[in-house]
Amino acid sequence: MTTITDPGSPPRRRIRPDQVGVYGLLTVAALIALFPLLWMLSGSLQTLDELLSQDSLLPASPQWGNYVTAWVEGELGMYLLNSVVYTGTAVLGILAVSSLAGYALARLDFAGKGIFQFVILAVMIIPAPAMFLAQYRLLIDLGLTNSRLGYILVLITSGIPMATLIMRSFFANQPRDLEEAAALDGASPLRIFLSVILPLARPGMAAVAVIQGLAAWNEYLMALVLFDDNDLMPVQRGLTSFISADTPQQQILLAATALSILPVVAFYLLAQKQVVKGISAGAIK
Known part of the structure; x- marks a missing residue:
């Protein structure tokens, strides 16, 4: 046959x-x-x-009742909602600032450009716990302790340096032909950035969103220091309420942990194609 x-x-x-x-x-x-x-x-x-x-x-x-207990009695839904708000807002803020800063470093020539890039690298070298005292003192001076806004600002400022370097690398590898054509048509630099550059930068922005989203979702130490109100706790801080020496409930903690990773997995599955494109285009080196 x-x-x-x-x-x-x-x-x-x-x-x-x-x-x-x-x-x-x-x-x-x-x-x-x-x-x-x-x-x-x-x-x-x-x-x-x-x-x-x-x-x-x-x-x-x-x-299966362990998951119900974690969600209802452990108030996991409140912690997850807090983390979604914190992570989503922080990622949007990081993308807005890093895309503008990365484009400026990749395409514009201005005085102090080299010094600015050196400062970004220097900030990335400093361990995060070493910056907590300065950040916490600044939040005290601004009256933003134990507040959602203060925590979100810390997440944004912590993620901007790495995200800026990633976006700069991505913009630097993009051809200038479309930008030059748009400039010849009379488009302003801001118009070129919004209408031409950002659509091309979606893979790089997706890669930044995944990296910084994971970092913001898993943040624990600043939430431990900053928050006193249980209603403001993110999920990583809230998971500690499921275990105690008096009432051990490790099985409920494991159920809550399993539920806490679902939003991250869902987000990555939605953005994985763009992330692969961003990596192949040189967004991460």
């Missing part, structure tokens, strides 16, 4: 013998990386006694 192949279909790529070991190591590494996630999901469906005994990785009887 003769097998008919479609001439328009691409040829199948065969794995060479020397690639078997590489793919095997990558598979093992992927399983090792996924094991903590699988353990978390399994533990979130177990009772406390079953979780502490660690007799089996799989729950004998899935306890």
Whole structure:
């Protein structure tokens, strides 16, 4: 019997013998990386006694009520909403400032440009905890302690240096032809930036949004220092309320942790195509 192949279909790529070991190591590494996630999901469906005994990785009887308890009694919904507001606002602020600053560094010539880039690099070298005292003192002077605005401003200022360098690298690799054509048509620099440059910069901006979004979502130390009101806590700070020495409830904590990663996973799945384009275009080097 003769097998008919479609001439328009691409040829199948065969794995060479020397690639078997590489793919095997990558598979093992992927399983090792996924094991903590699988353990978390399994533990979130177990009772406390079953979780502490660690007799089996799989729950004998899935306890879906752990998720209900985490959401209702643990007020996880409030913490998630706070983190969504903080992260979304911070990412928008970072994108607005870094895109303008990155474009200026990539395309404009002005006095002190080299010094400005050096200052950005110097700020990135300083460890974040070393900046907490200065940031907290500034927030005290501005009357923004224990406030949403103060926390969002800290998130924005913390993410601008890296985001600016990423956007500068992306803008520097873009051709100037479209900008020159728009300038010949009489478009102003601001018009060129908004109508020509920003649409081309969507992959780079998506990469910045994912990187800075993860950083803002996982921020913990400044929230620990800044907030006294439980209603203002982001999700990473709120997760600590699920565990105590008097009422251990590790299974509820695991369920809350599993729910807390869903918004990040959903956001990454929506933006992954743009992120891959941004990486291939040179947004991250």
